[in-house]
Amino acid sequence: MSIARTELGFAGGAVADVPLAVHAEGGIASKRIVTAYGFWVFLLSDVIIFAAFFATYAVLVDMTAGGPSGKDVFNLSAVALETGCLLLSSFTCGVAGLGARARNGSWYYGGMIATGLLGAAFLLLELRDFTTLIAQDAGPTRSAFLSAYFALVGLHGVHVTMGVLFLLTMIAQVYAKGYRPDILRRLLCFNLFWHTLDIIWVGIFTVVYLLGVAR
Amino acid sequence: MSDTKTGVPVYDGDIAPGDERADGTEVAEGIRGYLIGLGLSVVATVVAFFLAGTSLVWQPSIPAALIVLAIAQMGVHVVFFLHITTRPDSVNNVMALTFGIFVVFVLIVGSVWIMTHLNQNMIPMERMMQMQR
Numbered sequence: 001m002s003i004a005r006t007e008l009g010f011a012g013g014a015v016a017d018v019p020l021a022v023h024a025e026g027g028i029a030s031k032r033i034v035t036a037y038g039f040w041v042f043l044l045s046d047v048i049i050f051a052a053f054f055a056t057y058a059v060l061v062d063m064t065a066g067g068p069s070g071k072d073v074f075n076l077s078a079v080a081l082e083t084g085c086l087l088l089s090s091f092t093c094g095v096a097g098l099g100a101r102a103r104n105g106s107w108y109y110g111g112m113i114a115t116g117l118l119g120a121a122f123l124l125l126e127l128r129d130f131t132t133l134i135a136q137d138a139g140p141t142r143s144a145f146l147s148a149y150f151a152l153v154g155l156h157g158v159h160v161t162m163g164v165l166f167l168l169t170m171i172a173q174v175y176a177k178g179y180r181p182d183i184l185r186r187l188l189c190f191n192l193f194w195h196t197l198d199i200i201w202v203g204i205f206t207v208v209y210l211l212g213v214a215r
Numbered sequence: 216m217s218d219t220k221t222g223v224p225v226y227d228g229d230i231a232p233g234d235e236r237a238d239g240t241e242v243a244e245g246i247r248g249y250l251i252g253l254g255l256s257v258v259a260t261v262v263a264f265f266l267a268g269t270s271l272v273w274q275p276s277i278p279a280a281l282i283v284l285a286i287a288q289m290g291v292h293v294v295f296f297l298h299i300t301t302r303p304d305s306v307n308n309v310m311a312l313t314f315g316i317f318v319v320f321v322l323i324v325g326s327v328w329i330m331t332h333l334n335q336n337m338i339p340m341e342r343m344m345q346m347q348r
Contacts, residue, residue, distance in 0.1 A: 027228075029228070029229055030231075032231050032234070033229055033230065033231040035231075036231035036232050036233055036234070037231060037232060037307060037308065037311075039232075040232040040233075040308060040311055040312075041311055044311055044312065044314070044315035045315075047315055047319060048315065048318050048319060048322065051318070051319040051322045051323055052322055054323055055322050055323045055325075055326035055327065056326075058323065058326070058327050059326055059327060059330040076264065076267070076268065080264055083260055083264075084260075087253065087256055087257060087260065088253075090253075090256075090292070090296055091249055091250075091252070091253040094245075094249040094252075094296055095242070095246060095249065097233075098242045098245040098246060098249075099242055101242075101245070102241055102242045104242055107242050188231065188233050188234065191233050192232060192233045192297065195233075195292060195296040195297050196297070198292060198296070199289050199292045199293070199297075202260075202285050202288050202289055202292065203285060203289070205260075205263075206263060206281050206282065206284070206285035207285075209267075210263055210264065210266075210267040210281050211267075211278055211281055211282075213267055213268070214266075214267045214277050214278060214281065215278070
């Protein structure tokens with residue numbers, strides 16, 4: 001802890017005598033904590049954006065304008081497969097993080113590649129859902145309900161797409177630069193991002209699909 | 216202040232969201248938590264999909280049961296995958312999360328509440344059309 005203060009010119013003197021809050025006991029927080037905490041706050045703001053889309057969906061869910069309701073068009077077996085992909089990918093993503101912590105290439109690359117493949121499978125299944133809906137004349141222009149549906153589920157799909165790109169750059173960064181602390185910080189952010197997307201998917205498959213079919 | 220090999224802090228201060236208290240650098244030592252999380256979350260998902268399609272359960276209870284299961288599963292993900300726990304070293308992360316949940320709650324419940332009341336107080340569409348003629 002004294003190292004951090006010396007580095008920043010806080011050593012000794014009055015600063016050291018000021019009683020610090022319990023959570024600053026170890027001195028200035030490490031870069032890993034600061035980076036991950038900042039990313040955590042970003043993710044929470046992202047969750048709030050999703051909450052706005054969920055609220056829109058909840059308000060518009062009955063406005064079908066004579067068109068199909070969720071019960072008529074949702075394909076639960078495809079949704080179950082998509083859910084399986086994302087759940088497993090959350091696990092493999094965690095394994096990749098452990099592999100990076102252990103500096104174990106086969107666990108890290110294996111976990112990351114599995115996560116990427118599962119994410120891509122999820123995206124393909126979701127794209128198939130969307131094209132089927134549009135082919136059935138149930139596209140986003142059909143009713144307010146379908147606009148809200150495509151906006152919410154599509155926003156999540158866009159996030160997963162970004163996540164897959166993030167994942168590919170993380171594989172490349174570790175491959176090119178090794179397990180450097182700055183690369184590991186980015187990897188921690190990627191892990192947080194991916195797990196958060198999975199949590200949002202839990203909300204989507206429950207609120208949109210299961211409640212849509214059960215209503 | 217941090218283990219230079221793992222980058223994971225070892226002192227007894229705060230902890231980054233997503234990090235676990237470092238108890239080793241072997242994959243096997245961390246994988247247990249992820250396996251428990253995956254198991255619990257698969258159970259919650261399977262039960263939820265079963266409930267949505269079954270006629271064995273009293274139907275009006277299903278939406279509430281599905282929402283409870285979803286919240287439980289989100290909790291499992293937060294604890295076992297994001298490693299946000301109630302340990303004192305995670306208190307900053309928990310406080311940010313709490314504020315996030317508060318805003319999400321206000322946004323969703325507030326929107327639904329206000330819009331249902333507006334719907335009730337609106338002139339029905341047919342009468343509106345008659346008035347415009």
